[in-house]
Amino acid sequence: QSALTQPASVSGSPGQSITISCTGTSSxxxxxxxxxxxxxxxxxxxxxxxxxxxxxxxxVSIRFSGSKSGNTASLTISGLQAEDxxxxxxxxxxxxxxxxxxGGTQLTVL
Amino acid sequence: QVxxxxxxxxxxxxxxxxxxxCSVSGDSIISTDWWTxxxxxxxxxxxxxxxxxxxxxxxxxxxxxxxVTISVDKSNNxxxxxxxxVTAADTAVYYCGKVGTTGSYVEHWGQGVLVxxxx
Numbered sequence: 001q002s003a004l005t006q007p008a009s010v011s012g013s014p015g016q017s018i019t020i021s022c023t024g025t026s027s028x029x030x031x032x033x034x035x036x037x038x039x040x041x042x043x044x045x046x047x048x049x050x051x052x053x054x055x056x057x058x059x060v061s062i063r064f065s066g067s068k069s070g071n072t073a074s075l076t077i078s079g080l081q082a083e084d085x086x087x088x089x090x091x092x093x094x095x096x097x098x099x100x101x102x103g104g105t106q107l108t109v110l
Numbered sequence: 111q112v113x114x115x116x117x118x119x120x121x122x123x124x125x126x127x128x129x130x131x132c133s134v135s136g137d138s139i140i141s142t143d144w145w146t147x148x149x150x151x152x153x154x155x156x157x158x159x160x161x162x163x164x165x166x167x168x169x170x171x172x173x174x175x176x177x178v179t180i181s182v183d184k185s186n187n188x189x190x191x192x193x194x195x196v197t198a199a200d201t202a203v204y205y206c207g208k209v210g211t212t213g214s215y216v217e218h219w220g221q222g223v224l225v226x227x228x229x
Contacts, residue, residue, distance in 0.1 A: 001172060003155070034214035038156070045205055045222050046148075046156065051215040089156050093214045097169050099146075104155040 004029065004090055004102035011108040017078040020105045022090030023071060028100055030071035034093035037066060037075045040104075041086045049088075050075060077107075085109040112137040114206050114220035122200075122227050128193040132206030132220060139187045140164040144209035146216055147180060147191045149202040157202075161209060162189055196227045 005023040012018040022029065022037075029035055033053045038046035048057050050066035053073060063078045073092070077084055090102040118130035132145070139145065146161040160170035162180045170178050179192040193200055203222040210217035 032214075034212065036215035038216070040156075045219040046216070047219070048210075048215060048217055051210055051217075052212055057217070091156075091158070091215065096172070098171060099158040099161075099214075101148075101156040101158060 001028075001094055001096065001098060001100050004092060004100055006088075006090060006102040006105045008103070009106045009108065011110055012077075012080045013110045014080050014082065016080050017076060018080060018107065019077075020075045020088055020090075020107070022073040022075070022092075022102050024073075024092055024100070025071055027095040028092040029068065029073050031095060032093050033068070035066065035068060035073040036091045037064075038089045038091070039084075039086045040089065046089065080109055082109050112208055112218045114208065114218060116204060116206050116220045116223040118223060118225070120223070120225060122196055122225060123229055124197055124227055126196055126227075128191070128196050128200060128204075128225055128227070130191045130204055130206075130223065130225070132189050132191075134187050134189070134208070137208065139182060139189060140184055143211065144213055145182070145189045146207045146209050148205045148207060148216065150205070150222075151199070151202045154202075159191065159193075159204075198227050201225065201227045 037050040040046045113135045144161045147159040182189045205222045206220045207216040208218040
């Protein structure tokens with residue numbers, strides 16, 4: 001299984017909005033509403049930010065939102081804050097009954 | 111609140127077997143959820159290794175399937191990972207996790223443990 005495709009890096013200024021894309025195929029992202037997003041700060045374990053495309057776990061800021069169109073899912077962070085600077089990974093269920101992650105996107109808050 | 115803690119040797123010799131255990135507290139391993147292992151090579155992205163249900167049913171990453179075994183120990187509320195015939199490419203931080211109710215995401219993560227493969 002091939003990793004999902006994410007941009008290597010994105011950046012934005014405090015208060016702005018950014019979007020991170022996650023592109024797969026009809027056998028993963030496009031075929032199921034089972035895309036999740038994780039935030040990872042250096043040296044820390046990943047943290048679930050979005051699950052099942054659009055759902056936000058309890059305790060996650062409403063500034064984080066998810067969507068999907070075709071084979072591409074997206075994570076949008078609005079009102080960027082310095083603490084949002086981290087790596088972000090998407091993940092999807094696949095038609096093989098397995099899971100696959102994206103390569104990760106480094107977010108820089110300017 | 112569910113807590114997961116990985117444990118095991120931090121150094122494994124090439125061609126040997128990597129063995130890790132994930133201890134679960136605040137939840138029962140025989141709940142209706144799956145339990146998973148994910149790894150991250152130094153400076154790289156996340157890689158899904160596989161998952162297990164308390165019944166013993168498993169799913170594995172096809173690229174690792176021939177070398178990986180995940181098992182569950184209900185009596186100790188733990189699950190384990192074994193990776194055989196390891197090489198330097200298996201050097202990584204290994205995370206255990208609890209899969210969420212729809213089975214599609216990792217809801218809770220352990221802190222991770224670094225395992226190095228070196229002679």
